[in-house]
Each structure stands twice: as C-alpha cells, then as structure tokens.
Amino acid sequence: MPLLVPNQAPPEGYYAQNLRAVVDTVCHQYADLLTSDETYFANSALALSEPALRLLARLLSRTKTYIRLDSLSYADVGDVSKALHELSEADLISLDASGEASEILNLLTVTELKATFAHSDLKGRKSELIETIRARHDDMTIRVRISERQPWLHVIASQVFEVFCLLFFGNNMQKIEEFVIRDLGVTRFEAYEMDPAFRLFRDRRAIDRYQELQGLAETVESLGKTVTAEDAEDICRSLMTPEEDRVFELRRSRILNALGRNLERVNEHELALRCYRSSSAHPARERMMRILKKDGRVEVLEEVRAEILDGPRSYEERQFALRFAKPRTPQPTIELRESLAPTDEVASIENFAAQQLVDEGCQAWHLENLLPNGLFGLAYWDWLYASVRGSFVHPFQTAPLDLYWPEFFEVRQDTCEDPLAKPEELKARILAIADTKRGISSQLVAWSVLSRSLLNTILGAMKTEQIQGLLRIVTEDLRQFRAGFPDLTVVDQQGVIAFVEIKGPGDQLRPNQRLWIERLMQAQFNVYVWRFR
C-alpha cells in the first residue's frame, strides 16, 4: 500500500515532513558552505511550529511566489492566519503587499480586474487589460487598491529554498515533488547506497558557479542568433577559464559551443573560433574546421585536423577529421532494400515498414536505442547501482552520476562480476534481472517497452556470441553507443534476428547510425537499410 493515494488525504504532516527532510539533509551535509541567508532560512524553518511548517511546505510547492490569501485552505494547518503571521514574523513570507504591478494584477481574474479598476472602456485580452491599467495607475495605487480587496503574500523563502533543492538533488531539474511521485508509487527507486559525507559541491564557489553557468546558458539560449559581438565578449569573459570539476567543465564547454554556433550564424567567425578553442567538448573542433574551410585558412585547418587525430575526443570526431575536406574514400557497403514510399499519409514510416514486415510473416518492433540500452542496463544492473563513492547523492536517481564517464567500468571491476566473462549465462542473467527488478526506475531500461515476452523472443533469437557482441559494442563507449541504433528489431519466421534502419525520402544515415551498423555487421548480425522513395 503506497504512502499516498491520489485524492485521499495524505498522512498527517506529510508535506512538512518532506520539507524537513530536505532542509535537514542539506544542513548536515553543507552547513559550513551556506550563506547567512541560507542558514537563517534553515534555522527559522526548523524552529517553526508544526502548523506553520505545514503551511510553508505548501507555499513552497506552489509554482508562483505571489499567492492570494483566499487560495489558502489547508485543513491540516488549522488556523491559517496564525500560521501566516508566524511565517511573516520569521521573514519567510511577506504580507505587506509587495511585488511588481503586472505580477500582482495577474493574480486577479478578468472580472475582478474590471470591478477593481472600473473603467467603462476596459476590454480586450487580459494582457492588454493589464497594460491599460498599468498605464493609468502607478504601481503603488495598484497595490493598495488590490490589497484592499484581495490581499496576497510573497514567498520570500522561495529563492533560498531553490538553493536547498539544488544542494539536495545536485541539479536544478528535480524538485521536492519527487517525494510525492515516489510515495504515490509511480516510480520505484533502486535501494543503492549513499555516502552522507560525500559532497557534490566542494566549496561555496562551486555552488555559486553552478548557478552562474546556469544563468549564462539561459542568456546564450535566449539571445540566440540575435547575439552581438559585445554580448559575446561579455559572456566569454565569464567562460574562458577551464573548470577544475569535469562536470562543470562539460557544462562550460557546451555553453561555449552553443555561443559559438550562434556567432557563426551572425558571421562572427573570429569570436566563434575563440569560443570553440576554449571549449573541450565535441563538436568544438569540428566547427573550427568548418569555419576555417569556409574562410580558406588551410594551414590552420590542417593544424586542427592534426590535433584531433592526435587525441580524438570521440569516435565521431576522429571520423570527421579523417574525411572532412578530403577526396571521398570508400566506406563499408551496407545492404540496401528499396521500396516506394506509401502514397497515403502514414503515422510514421517506421511503423509502416514494421507492419509490412509483419505482413511478410516476421515479428518487428520499433525499439531504436531502447534495445541496446535496455540489454546493457539489465546485464549490468549490479554495476549500475554498485556502491561507488560519489555516484549516488540522493534517493531519487535512475542512474549513477558517473555512468557516462570513462572510469565507469574501471572503478567497478573489482567489486562487480563481468557478465561477458560467462557468455553462456548472459541470456538467463538478463531475463532473471528483468524479473526481479521489473518496475524499478533505470535510465537505461524502458520497462513499458521491454516486456518479459519481448525480451524472451529477442534474446531467444540471438546466439550467445551475438548477445555478447552487442554488449561489447555498448560497453566500448557508453556515450557513443547510447544513440544511433537501427529503428527496427526483426525476428523472421526461421527465428533469425535482424536490425533495420528505415529511411524515408530525404533522410540519410547519420554518422552514429553508420557506426552502429558497421559494428553490428562485425558482430555477425543481419543489418540493412530500408529506403523508401
């Protein structure tokens, strides 16, 4: 029986308990790195009376930070106005009618706006209405007039609480709602070990820098191709120093790559080159080569090419350096089937092709990367959730933090058994883990797609060496081979497995797709491209 049931009252004090858990954990882990504001928030929150903490938990779970008082009706809080005053006394919320006029005006409905700011000519969309009101009254008048009818509060603690969530989850995407999703039973998480002494953020600088990088990413994103040289200079100044932490460094490099790409679009080649030069992430050097080619700077181009070949960052980067701006060299030939494209509209060309294979007597599924990722995730389940310092930092993870980093296998090989060492047991191992772990969230295993019978059929159609071969490819480079797998997995009437990449008119193989196909052919799989014209 799950802790929470939709539309049924949660256990007494449930949301407050979640809030307390986050604040407690962060305080224990990061007490010495918190600013005075953050420490103050933690102390005052933990010192609140139970009703006030319950109310605060609700307020912090709202998406907006300005909230109408008449929208607060929480039975488990009891005396709401008493709790409000307590929160206000603790400076966790403000009751003194603060805020931007436009934001506050948005708290009212159209009807209320018209009633509160009675003008005969108020009409149009709500946004236009608000503009009109703002043009006629100053902010103070607006606030006063609304607060007389519809008092509201501002959740001061919101910003600081975001930092607490960042420290708790180690990222800006997961929020405190994770608790609810888990307690409803929607997601189950593996019972991995965590080291409470481990810190994702080493020092205060790391916390601040994380947020700074987030801001820069947003700026670059929002500027897009309206970016000017001055903008870029500004942003670059904050991005030119390599980060010590590799996660930060990857983040920095990706922002530089995005900025560089935008600069290319506005023909700022020199600035773009500077961004790419400072970046340590693919495709920075690829973009450099393209720019240099365009500008006819052959010598520098060759220098970059040599640099890549000397230490390629990925298989794809190396492949690009080998082939770019060079006479065409033959590539391994791939079996090709060709058909006419369906005349009438179909939902997707992949499903159309799959249906045709079914009509021919085969079994066919559109699985793409879900198959290799799923098989790897199952065969290496214990590797994924092994106790490795720093790989798990909170209870809501679906993969270890170092999954896509080079030392993933190295740091686990002493404690985990290599599934490939006993190839004859692979099939049974994968099926057994699928049975025992079914439903537990994994970044690699899509349970809804990989049913027991599907796994049975597919694994049954693969020879032991083929399963081993497939996993060898994936484990060669988890990052590279997490994408590019052929669209369809097919088992024919003789029980022979094949993989098919479907190409509609005007679509062609991408480098990672070609790479997967070549590897699969080497591993003795039937693979072909099915092109519709």
Added chain:
DNA sequence: AGTGCCCACG
C-alpha cells in the same frame, strides 16, 4: 456554451 490550458493536489 464549448474548448483547451494551467495549476494544485495526492
């Protein structure tokens, strides 16, 4: 009156 979006909620 109908439709579709946003948001709180469990």
Added chain:
DNA sequence: TTCACACCATCAA
C-alpha cells in the same frame, strides 16, 4: 527543458 531523430531546403558536383 534536453536529446535523439526525422524532415525539409539549399547548394554543389
């Protein structure tokens, strides 16, 4: 709010 992929336009050989 990303990532992987398909689709589409354009250009060149």
Added chain:
DNA sequence: GATGGTGTGTCTCGTGGGCACTGT
C-alpha cells in the same frame, strides 16, 4: 551527398477545477 535549419516526441502520473478565450 553535404550542410544547415526546423519540427516532433518525450517527460516521474492522472485528475479536476478554474480560468481565458471564442463563438453563438
């Protein structure tokens, strides 16, 4: 065929209420 640009599906769920907006 190469390249660049854009669109789509995907979300850790499902539901219900309130609201804006549209059309009669």
